[in-house]
Amino acid sequence: MRPLLELRNVTKCFGGLVAVNNVDLQIEPGRIASVIGPNGAGKTTIFNTITGIYRPDAGTIRFDGQNIAGKRPDQITAAGMCRTFQNIRLFHNMTVLENVLVGAHTQTPSTLWGAMLRTRSFQRAEEKARQEAIRLLRYVGLPAGLGDQLAKNLPYGQQRRIEIARALAANPKLILLDEPTAGMNPQETEAAIRLFRRLRDELGVTVVLIEHDMKVVMGISEYVTVIDYGQKIAEGTTAEVRKNQRVIEAYLGRSAPSEQGPVGEGS
């Protein structure tokens, strides 16, 4: 099957630091894939390079048949890829509903003149976007009636859900989730995993996540890519990756075996 997202030899440097080094990555449509690696391995930088926030120094990124390397983030979002952020980046002082409506920016066909003259098509587009936003908020499991709250006033777990609803509003083919379960308790994590599955199963969205929590990664991923020091060190199914010697070394260290065990972060 032709991959939905394909990175070839992608490199991103910050001054002398090579944050992403010659990475190849293929995500097939309809997959749930994970990118894992120790802290500072360059996972988020890869996400930022894919979504256009950084411009790759070398390599090509193909998404859905077109080259998106060097395009602006908003163009890439319009092409059908949307994301969430590691440290939640909601628009804090906008209401929950407005947050999702901003996510629908590329999907709302209203124009400046339409807004000024309040044309019928403008009103129809606004109403449709509003209904869609309410449905999405329900879909990600937000209790009804929170739409008019300011985003910053909601608890952490709900903010994560809103961020996913906001990304879904862009009607993406591919959704990139950057540590979506960070800071969640076990029950919340369970619910989040179920949600990610439903995104793929019910909406047909391809899901790529960065994750630290090995339980999440192993429980949900169909394909895992491991990054360390900006390079891809392994990829494959969860079973394959788990057995890979380099992965074990990257996570547990190469030094004396006595140091492993309780210190491990994701265990």
Add this chain to the structure above:
Amino acid sequence: MSVARHSQLSPLQRLLQGTPGLWIVLAVAAGASYGFVQSPRSLPVRLLLIFSLLLIYFMPQKGWIKLLYGGGMLLIVLPYLGLFNPFLMELGFQIAAFATLAIGLNIVVGFAGLLDLGYVAFFAVGAYLWAFFGSQQLWHTDEAPGTFTIFATFPFPAWWFWIFLGVGVVGAAFTGVLLGFPVLRLRGDYLAIVTLGFGEVIRVMANNLDKPINLTNGPQGITPIQRPPIPSFFTSPEFLEQLGQLAGRPVGLNDLYGFFFYFMAVAILVLAIFLALRLDNSKLGRAWTAIREDDVAAVAMGVPLRRTKLAAFAIGASFSGAMGVLYAANRTFVSPETFSLTVSISILVMVILGGLGSIAGVVLGAAIVTMLNIDILQTLSLQLSSLRQGSGTIPLLGIPWASLPTQLDPARYQRLFFGLLLIVMMIFRPEGIIPSQRRRLELHEEPAQEPLAAQLEGELEPDHKLES
């Protein structure tokens, strides 16, 4: 929304509810009007007039009733009172003009969060556009300032003013885009510095473009600038005589222009309010707020930063472009001095004082600052100087008024008053006098505690399916 608003009425609003409220507001407005007819030059009466407009805005009544009251005051009562003291029309014109500028700046600063300290530049562009084409400057481009004589005719007939109202809008919007391009990547302090510089560049250009080609006539400014023609019906002697009988004094062409510019400014202000409200509540308005909140997240959600920021600059500028054209015609004179940094700051003060992002607040802010600027402080100074002429003494102190130094003139302390006003505001009401709904929540709302049931519900597996 309206239900929620009714539950949190202020004591004043509770007083203005229902039919009694209608009568109270009517009584205040009528009292102020009667007072004005009795003593047309009294400052307290003018303040009472403005206050009655404020009451109309605040009274918790149906929209059409408020519109009826407000429209009646602005379009019938105030112009009628203007017959007794033309200064009222001048005051109304200035307030409406600066309120329009403040609404334009509010789009850039309040909605999109781009701090613009050179906003007056767009006002200057509009004003100089009509100043150049609406005066005889076109004929004097190769002459040094002060060396030419005024002719009886103009290169463009006066009715071109109407066309230039549009040209001013387009010209200012274009200038806004011109400023927008280099500052697209800047934020915060850096943006403020560059826009400040831009404002100064426009002013210095106006100051120096008298050679090699004399476009602006330099520091001397351009005059006379044509005023748009008034339909001959209004200028007919019979009509003027009728007005004169109403006013109890002869009414001339200049009075007529006072009314004309007042109505024009109010019309442009109403249009600006209307457009700003609609834009705020649209896809573009949401994109502006999103950029203000977090531009990285906004662009990741598909908001094109460049286009959205440029739209804010262009639309914000266009309001002041139109007002610039009107202002040039009103004064029949423009000079670079009118467009100094202090004007930009004044407009910013109006926006912050009234409430960043709030249209009603910004208009009120413009009214307060303009009143202070051209009315309250001036009137106090005048009264003080008349006291100084007399032989009275200051009560309690026993010092004669005449020995009071002129350095204590209130009008000299304009900037001090603004500064104090801003400090007091920032301490006690940082969100402005009439805050926007959003800012009120932002600065004064405690994080909402949901009922436990709602929180639990969030953890459960949602069983809503996405239809379609």
